[in-house]
Amino acid sequence: GAVVSQHPSRVICKSGTSVKIECRSLDFQATTMFWYRQFPKQSLMLMATSNEGSKATYEQGVEKDKFLINHASLTLSTLTVTSAHPEDSSFYICSAWDSLQETQYFGPGTRLLVL
Amino acid sequence: KNEVEQSPQNLTAQEGEFITINCSYSVGISALHWLQQHPGGGIVSLFMLSSGKKKHGRLIATINIQEKHSSLHITASHPRDSAVYICAASGGGGSNYKLTFGKGTLLTVNP
Numbered sequence: 001g002a003v004v005s006q007h008p009s010r011v012i013c014k015s016g017t018s019v020k021i022e023c024r025s026l027d028f029q030a031t032t033m034f035w036y037r038q039f040p041k042q043s044l045m046l047m048a049t050s051n052e053g054s055k056a057t058y059e060q061g062v063e064k065d066k067f068l069i070n071h072a073s074l075t076l077s078t079l080t081v082t083s084a085h086p087e088d089s090s091f092y093i094c095s096a097w098d099s100l101q102e103t104q105y106f107g108p109g110t111r112l113l114v115l
Numbered sequence: 116k117n118e119v120e121q122s123p124q125n126l127t128a129q130e131g132e133f134i135t136i137n138c139s140y141s142v143g144i145s146a147l148h149w150l151q152q153h154p155g156g157g158i159v160s161l162f163m164l165s166s167g168k169k170k171h172g173r174l175i176a177t178i179n180i181q182e183k184h185s186s187l188h189i190t191a192s193h194p195r196d197s198a199v200y201i202c203a204a205s206g207g208g209g210s211n212y213k214l215t216f217g218k219g220t221l222l223t224v225n226p
Contacts, residue, residue, distance in 0.1 A: 034213075034214075038156075042218075043201070043216045043217065043218045043219055044158075044201070044216050045216075046213065046214070049213065091156050093156075093158060095158075102163075103160065103163050104148070104160065104163075104205075104214065105160060106150070106157075106158040106159070106160060107157075108155075108156070108157040108158075109156040109157055109158070111156065
């Protein structure tokens with residue numbers, strides 16, 4: 001079946017540094033990918049919709065200058081957390097929309113810890 | 116108020132029991148998704164359905180469009196079924212694939 005990968009699976013960084021997370025669709029092309037954030041014991045919250053070749057659409061309350069999204073190819077979207085702070089520590093999950101199967105496949109997630 | 120409500124929030128069962136998790140939604144949808152999230156965090160898509168019933172192994176998902184209600188059933192439950200089960204609706208707000216998530220049901224199956 002379709003697989004979506006994320007890299008890295010976990011990252012620890014110092015406050016003030018930037019962290020890039022990659023999301024790849026491995027056997028299908030995804031014009032649309034999604035980035036979610038999940039805090040402990042809470043539901044997934046959509047951060048932004050990543051569209052190949054165009055600007056991402058951010059949800060209300062998500063700072064686009066802090067969470068930079070690039071979707072330069074049909075199989076890769078990246079999320080960069082700029083100037084990370086401890087409150088950005090969370091579980092970040094991407095998903096990719098397979099338009100042929102009309103379903104959404106989720107990545108395994110990236111656990112970010114900002115010290 | 117969340118547009119997708121799940122119940123129960125927590126569920127503990129003995130191995131072999133039949134399990135039902137419920138999901139109600141208040142928005143118009145194009146499809147209803149059931150997802151499984153294990154303690155490590157990774158999410159697996161179990162079902163996507165827009166009508167009727169789907170079955171995969173010991174898992175069964177049903178949806179009643181008129182009542183805006185879906186159920187996930189697990190037959191002959193096993194400890195490895197222990198996970199968070201999440202209901203999500205797509206199609207709200209005019210987007211066919213943007214998901215609105217329930218808060219999840221934590222299922223623990225004891226041996």
